[in-house]
Amino acid sequence: MRIRFGYVAMALGIPEGSPNKTVTASTLNKLADPFDRFSKLTRLVKENLSTQIRVLYYNLAHDIKVFRFTSKLVPLATHSITSGWNYSEEFQHELAEIGTLIKKAGIRVSAHPDHFAILNSKDANVLEATLSDLCYHVNLFDAMGLGIEAKLVLHVGGVYQDKLQALLRFKSEFSKLPSRIKDRIIIENDDRSYNANEVLSLCEDLKVPMVLDVHHHSCCNDGTALTDILPAIFATWGSMIPKIHISSPKGTKNVRAHADYINVDEFIGFLDIAKQYNQDFDVMIEAKQKDLALFSLMKDLRNVQGVTIINQGAIEY
DNA sequence: TCGTGTCAAGATCTT
DNA sequence: AAGATCTTGACACGA
Numbered sequence: 001m002r003i004r005f006g007y008v009a010m011a012l013g014i015p016e017g018s019p020n021k022t023v024t025a026s027t028l029n030k031l032a033d034p035f036d037r038f039s040k041l042t043r044l045v046k047e048n049l050s051t052q053i054r055v056l057y058y059n060l061a062h063d064i065k066v067f068r069f070t071s072k073l074v075p076l077a078t079h080s081i082t083s084g085w086n087y088s089e090e091f092q093h094e095l096a097e098i099g100t101l102i103k104k105a106g107i108r109v110s111a112h113p114d115h116f117a118i119l120n121s122k123d124a125n126v127l128e129a130t131l132s133d134l135c136y137h138v139n140l141f142d143a144m145g146l147g148i149e150a151k152l153v154l155h156v157g158g159v160y161q162d163k164l165q166a167l168l169r170f171k172s173e174f175s176k177l178p179s180r181i182k183d184r185i186i187i188e189n190d191d192r193s194y195n196a197n198e199v200l201s202l203c204e205d206l207k208v209p210m211v212l213d214v215h216h217h218s219c220c221n222d223g224t225a226l227t228d229i230l231p232a233i234f235a236t237w238g239s240m241i242p243k244i245h246i247s248s249p250k251g252t253k254n255v256r257a258h259a260d261y262i263n264v265d266e267f268i269g270f271l272d273i274a275k276q277y278n279q280d281f282d283v284m285i286e287a288k289q290k291d292l293a294l295f296s297l298m299k300d301l302r303n304v305q306g307v308t309i310i311n312q313g314a315i316e317y
Numbered sequence: 318t319c320g321t322g323t324c325a326a327g328a329t330c331t332t
Numbered sequence: 333a334a335g336a337t338c339t340t341g342a343c344a345c346g347a
Contacts, residue, residue: 009341020340024323024325024342024344027343116328118326126328129327158328
């Protein structure tokens with residue numbers, strides 16, 4: 001089976017490789033002239049977008065075809081201080097350039113609204129903020145000219161001590177989403193609330209792909225072995241190539257936090273499970289050292305029996 | 318320039 | 333009811 005690797009948001013292997021530059025609302029508020037606020041924001045977005053393009057070229061130079069965007073390309077995009085700002089139109093040229101590059105190079109991209117985006121929150125304000133955040137991400141994908149293959153990863157969350165009700169609320173809110181959002185959502189098992197089994201059932205119900213996070217599964221599970229559910233998880237992707245997330249625990253005391261690099265033995269453990277299903281898949285590396293962790297894992301994989309290195313960002317196993 | 322605090326976000330645990 | 337905690341990378345600011 002063929003496995004491709006990707007990393008999240010920023011490149012540590014090149015200078016100025018972070019498209020995460022931002023500003024706080026309070027700093028903007030201190031600028032008396034609205035024009036100054038506007039130009040400060042505009043400068044930051046332009047910088048982030050040009051960094052993003054540079055990072056994509058860097059990825060291509062290293063055969064990395066899987067990438068997750070930062071959610072901060074447009075600082076404060078969903079903050080009330082920028083309400084009415086048509087960033088998609090203002091940066092249409094730059095965003096289109098990014099999209100063209102992605103399509104031409106065949107890069108698989110996604111985004112992951114952070115865990116404050118809660119589709120099934122009981123709080124109407126939180127729900128509104130969540131919808132606005134999802135809309136923001138989709139606005140960027142649309143402006144890039146990317147279709148529904150550009151996915152948005154969500155967690156379930158919104159438990160309030162009642163997981164069953166929370167799941168019902170999730171399904172109900174999901175069904176109300178506009179298709180431009182709904183068609184892009186994929187759901188991931190998390191590290192404390194919803195395990196892989198529960199998310200699998202939800203994904204089967206909603207007919208959306210499931211992202212298996214192998215590390216989260218080891219933090220939060222009901223005793224189900226991956227061997228038993230992996231084929232069903234892969235099946236939620238239909239004809240698409242499944243994607244999984246991997247990371248390693250930071251330490252024995254803090255098992256949920258992400259370590260700098262990926263432990264190759266843990267990953268091989270997963271590969272050995274996956275191998276029996278002979279399904280190609282993509283792997284998102286969630287390690288603090290980002291691209292450097294990817295390179296490090298690839299280096300470690302060179303010494304593993306059964307691994308064939310296809311290029312700097314893919315293996316055959 | 319360095320270190321500490323703050324910012325964004327929401328749920329949940331503690332006081 | 334209010335505050336601390338969790339999480340993340342980067343800004344903001346005082347020393």
